[in-house]
Amino acid sequence: xxxxxxxxxxxxxxxxxxxxxxxxxxxxxxxxxxxxxxxxxxxxxxxxxxxxxxxxxxxxxxxxxxxxxxxxxxxxxxxxxxxxxxxxxxxxxxxxxxxxxxxxxxxxxxxxxxxxxxxxxxxxxxxxxxxxxxxxxxxxxxxxxxxxxxxxxxxxxxxxxxxx
Amino acid sequence: xxxxxxxxxxxxxxxxxxxxxxxxxxxxxxxxxxxxxxxxxxxxxxxxxxxxxxxxxxxxxxxxxxxxxxxxxxxxxxxxxxxxxxxxxxxxxxxxxxxxxxxxxxxxxxxxxxxxxxxxxxxxxxxxxxxxxxxxxxxxxxxxxxxxxxxxxxxxxxxxxxxxxxxxxxxxxxxxxxxxxxxxxxxxxxxxxxxxxxxxxxxxxxxxxxxxxxxxxxxxxxxxxxxxxxxxxxxxxxxxxxxxxxxxxxxxxxxxxxxxxxxxxxxxxxxxxxxxxxxxxxxxxxxxxxxxxxxxxxxxxxxxxxxxxxxxxxxxxxxxxxxxxxxxxxxxxxxxxxxxxxxxxxxxxxxxxxxxxxxxxxxxxxxxxxxxxxxxxxxxxxxxxxxxxxxxxxxxxxxxxxxxxxxxxxxxxxxxxxxxxxxxxxxxxxxxxxxxxxxxxxxxxxxxxxxxxxxxxxxxxxxxxxxxxxxxxxxxxxxxxxxxxxxxxxxxxxxxxxxxxxxxxxxxxxxxxxxxxxxxxxxxxxxxxxxxxxxxxxxxxxxxxxxxxxxxxxxxxxxxxxxxxxxxxxxxxxxxxxxxxxxxxxxxxxxxxxxxxxxxxxxxxxxxxxxxxxxxxxxxxxxxxxxxxxxxxxxxxxxxxxxxxxxxxxxxxxxxx
Numbered sequence: 001x002x003x004x005x006x007x008x009x010x011x012x013x014x015x016x017x018x019x020x021x022x023x024x025x026x027x028x029x030x031x032x033x034x035x036x037x038x039x040x041x042x043x044x045x046x047x048x049x050x051x052x053x054x055x056x057x058x059x060x061x062x063x064x065x066x067x068x069x070x071x072x073x074x075x076x077x078x079x080x081x082x083x084x085x086x087x088x089x090x091x092x093x094x095x096x097x098x099x100x101x102x103x104x105x106x107x108x109x110x111x112x113x114x115x116x117x118x119x120x121x122x123x124x125x126x127x128x129x130x131x132x133x134x135x136x137x138x139x140x141x142x143x144x145x146x147x148x149x150x151x152x153x154x155x156x157x158x159x160x161x162x163x164x
Numbered sequence: 165x166x167x168x169x170x171x172x173x174x175x176x177x178x179x180x181x182x183x184x185x186x187x188x189x190x191x192x193x194x195x196x197x198x199x200x201x202x203x204x205x206x207x208x209x210x211x212x213x214x215x216x217x218x219x220x221x222x223x224x225x226x227x228x229x230x231x232x233x234x235x236x237x238x239x240x241x242x243x244x245x246x247x248x249x250x251x252x253x254x255x256x257x258x259x260x261x262x263x264x265x266x267x268x269x270x271x272x273x274x275x276x277x278x279x280x281x282x283x284x285x286x287x288x289x290x291x292x293x294x295x296x297x298x299x300x301x302x303x304x305x306x307x308x309x310x311x312x313x314x315x316x317x318x319x320x321x322x323x324x325x326x327x328x329x330x331x332x333x334x335x336x337x338x339x340x341x342x343x344x345x346x347x348x349x350x351x352x353x354x355x356x357x358x359x360x361x362x363x364x365x366x367x368x369x370x371x372x373x374x375x376x377x378x379x380x381x382x383x384x385x386x387x388x389x390x391x392x393x394x395x396x397x398x399x400x401x402x403x404x405x406x407x408x409x410x411x412x413x414x415x416x417x418x419x420x421x422x423x424x425x426x427x428x429x430x431x432x433x434x435x436x437x438x439x440x441x442x443x444x445x446x447x448x449x450x451x452x453x454x455x456x457x458x459x460x461x462x463x464x465x466x467x468x469x470x471x472x473x474x475x476x477x478x479x480x481x482x483x484x485x486x487x488x489x490x491x492x493x494x495x496x497x498x499x500x501x502x503x504x505x506x507x508x509x510x511x512x513x514x515x516x517x518x519x520x521x522x523x524x525x526x527x528x529x530x531x532x533x534x535x536x537x538x539x540x541x542x543x544x545x546x547x548x549x550x551x552x553x554x555x556x557x558x559x560x561x562x563x564x565x566x567x568x569x570x571x572x573x574x575x576x577x578x579x580x581x582x583x584x585x586x587x588x589x590x591x592x593x594x595x596x597x598x599x600x601x602x603x604x605x606x607x608x609x610x611x612x613x614x615x616x617x618x619x620x621x622x623x624x625x626x627x628x629x630x631x632x633x634x635x636x637x638x639x640x641x642x643x644x645x646x647x648x649x650x651x652x653x654x655x656x657x658x659x660x661x662x663x664x665x666x667x668x669x670x671x672x673x674x675x676x677x678x679x680x681x682x683x684x685x686x687x688x689x690x691x692x693x694x695x696x697x698x699x700x701x702x703x704x705x706x707x708x709x710x711x712x713x714x715x716x717x718x719x720x721x722x723x724x725x726x727x728x729x730x731x732x733x734x735x736x737x738x739x740x741x742x743x744x745x746x747x748x749x750x751x752x753x754x755x756x757x758x759x760x761x762x763x764x765x766x767x768x769x770x771x772x773x774x775x776x777x778x779x780x781x782x783x784x785x786x787x788x789x790x791x792x793x794x795x796x797x798x799x800x801x802x803x804x805x806x807x808x809x810x811x812x813x814x815x816x817x818x819x820x821x
Contacts, residue, residue: 027287041193042186044415046364047449054364082186089181096184100176107663108183109190109365109415143364143416144663 011075015040016084024071031055033071034081042082042112046141053140056113057081063117082112085119095122095157102153106144114140114150126157169743170672170682178683179413179667188413191368194383196442199370200229202432203289204445205279205296206455207271210305210524211318214269214278214298221295222281227288230439232280232431234268240399240434241265244425247391248494250330251579257331261321262492263527265430271300272320272489273526275454277427282435282443305524309463309484312521320489320522329487330495330520334502336577337513342478343469350549351467356538358486359460361531363662365415366447367426367456371433375440380407382433385414386690387660388423388700393692395425396433404696411690417662419531420457422702424492428455457493459531461486461523462501462538468546474554474561478513481505481542485520485535488527495520497528497535499581500634505539506576506586508593508630508796509565514576530702540631557610558628559601566593566630581703582637584791591796597630600800609802622804630798636708640788641698643713645674645721647781649767651745651760653678653685655717658698659710660690669707670714677718678725679742680759697786704795712787720783728766728781729757 008023015038024033031048034040034057046054048067055066058080085093092100095115105111117140118125125136133154137147155161182188219231234241243262250258267276279296283289306312306320312327320327343349370383380402386392389409397407414421428445436443447455464483471477485498502516551561567574569592578586601607609626617624643657655674661667671685688694689710690701698710722742729747730737733755741750748756757765763781773779 052364086185089185099184100180105183107416108188111183112186141364
């Protein structure tokens with residue numbers, strides 16, 4: 001954002017449960033607003049084309065690509081980022097625990113986006129068969145894992161599984 | 165497996181909580197006060213003459229701080245270093261042509277940067293790109309490997325009369341003689357097209373010049389921060405101790421993030437020094453597709469001679485290797501293809517000749533496999549084709565040609581990419597092959613299963629591949645292990661980390677050595693402030709080479725622990741047991757001391773440190789292998805395609821590896 005650009009617009013949004021008042025350029029992407037203005041750097045940027053899914057956050061509870069949304073569009077809405085899942089590294093969200101247990105991440109750059117894609121409908125997704133889980137993962141690219149362990153992590157969370 | 169609490173056992177990764185909660189620092193998370201942002205103007209032509217650059221409108225923009233072309237760079241402008249010189253192979257030809265920081269007279273590939281713009285934000289820097297005026301006269305682009313070597317092809321580099329970048333022949337035995345009485349000689353051409361590694365995290369560089377203490381700090385998405393530190397210090401006329409390079413968490417490396425001295429890696433820190441302000445450049449995805457190095461284009465013309473039993477008599481392979489517009493990484497990729505082709509097999513005669521070719525395409529450097537897979541594919545396809553011709557099953561033809569367990573060490577008489585002889589240290593390939601074949605139920609497929617599936621309308625195919633991978637090459641790595649009075653164990657090593665799990669695997673090695681809880685072993689990688697001797701992470705060498713160094717340093721600390729505890733308890737060192745973060749007198753389990761308390765004792769405030777000893781529980785050690793280690797593997801796959809849709813693989817895929 002350019003400091004000498006007069007086209008700044010006031011927005012009011014709720015991010016990870018905290019209300020935020022800010023002035024942003026109209027063209028500022030939500031990714032840049034979250035990462036630079038709010039210093040919520042857990043949301044990673046991989047392509048800025050809406051393809052890789054690394055920047056996925058929840059917008060009024062629904063997964064969206066933060067790189068395809070302007071910060072001004074968040075005005076009056078709620079945003080949740082990966083930072084909302086756990087209060088500390090010692091108290092992980094069950095999905096984060098499942099990822100850790102199944103070795104579902106390597107470099108970890110795509111991971112926050114994957115977690116945020118899955119988090120809202122976790123119970124429903126975990127109960128799907130492998131084909132359907134892979135379909136639900138198809139909006140998130142990972143170059144390290146080959147996805148198998150991500151699928152394993154999700155399946156381990158199936159509340160209807162017999163625990164094998 | 166030895167009886168170790170951690171090594172070789174499954175443990176949760178130490179780094180996962182940091183990554184999963186979004187707290188890991190990646191390059192774009194580095195944020196410094198008053199930081200400026202860089203955008204590069206890149207050529208969209210693959211081959212063009214630069215006849216003029218006008219930056220007046222750029223410089224007139226209020227939020228642009230500076231803009232640079234090649235001539236502004238002064239002494240730092242020039243070809244980058246040759247990272248790997250050609251190996252000592254008889255009659256080898258190699259023409260060194262390395263990339264420059266900003267193109268001056270000609271651009272040789274799309275994506276080559278011509279102008280660097282510095283502005284108060286990335287948005288403002290990209291706005292200013294619109295005002296750049298570069299006059300380019302396009303030249304015919306050279307992209308086809310055969311056409312590139314034609315007499316009338318446009319020549320990329322001045323001082324050369326063709327696009328030949330290198331030529332190399334390696335052989336053992338005599339292929340012509342060996343194949344004279346062959347039952348079968350197969351000939352095939354294999355084309356490999358381009359590939360990009362496309363790590364989800366693009367590249368980036370952040371740099372800060374601190375004038376008050378003459379120190380340049382660079383955060384860089386590099387797999388090899390120490391060579392980058394040393395190279396940039398030399399280039400900028402600084403002492404190595406004045407430059408620190410930090411590779412933070414990196415979102416995938418896969419080769420192209422190796423010590424490349426990319427234009428941006430050279431220009432961004434220089435800008436920080438010029439302006440006295442922190443400067444950041446983060447590659448975007450469209451830049452990544454043509455400004456980051458790539459791999460793969462090769463064309464192999466292969467001949468393999470077999471006897472009637474399917475035994476290989478000789479291999480003759482002539483290939484073209486696309487090195488792209490420049491060749492800073494020397495011949496590593498082509499040599500890997502040449503030397504890995506032989507695989508697990510006993511090949512009495514081998515003739516291998518390659519020609520590396522300059523083309524107007526992005527630079528080729530190692531990417532995931534670094535050329536090895538090209539060679540493997542040639543050999544494995546030829547074995548499959550021979551199996552069909554000679555009516556031998558595909559598992560059997562491999563087994564018949566494997567080197568036997570007592571054939572090792574096996575010296576192929578070729579020079580490998582690390583300049584040592586291509587010698588396999590050990591190997592026993594048949595058990596892995598048999599296990600993989602069993603995992604996909606190969607015998608059932610071979611003995612009628614395929615026909616049965618076909619009769620039921622399904623196309624069921626099998627793929628079996630075996631390979632040898634040269635890995636764990638030198639020159640060396642080092643590590644420092646120290647125990648803090650809190651009981652936390654700290655490990656520092658020079659290699660970078662891009663997701664390999666070093667924070668855990670190296671911690672496992674050290675935890676066993678010093679008898680600590682693995683979760684209390686904290687590993688730092690890729691930060692010259694912490695450790696500044698070593699090379700980097702590439703060629704699957706991190707665990708082998710840095711792992712050995714960590715073990716050696718850990719064992720040296722263990723000796724100090726034992727000595728210190730023996731003195732403390734007044735007992736013989738051999739009567740002590742180490743584990744769970746403490747030292748215990750084996751015969752008297754209630755007499756124990758924690759590693760933290762021992763560390764305090766080892767660093768006394770009173771008394772003397774005896775001459776010839778050192779304070780603290782700390783040690784540094786190095787490891788350098790004489791040659792790389794040999795790994796091997798088998799991949800097997802049985803795949804079923806649905807009726808009427810032979811290209812769509814059934815997810816009921818069975819794999820073994």
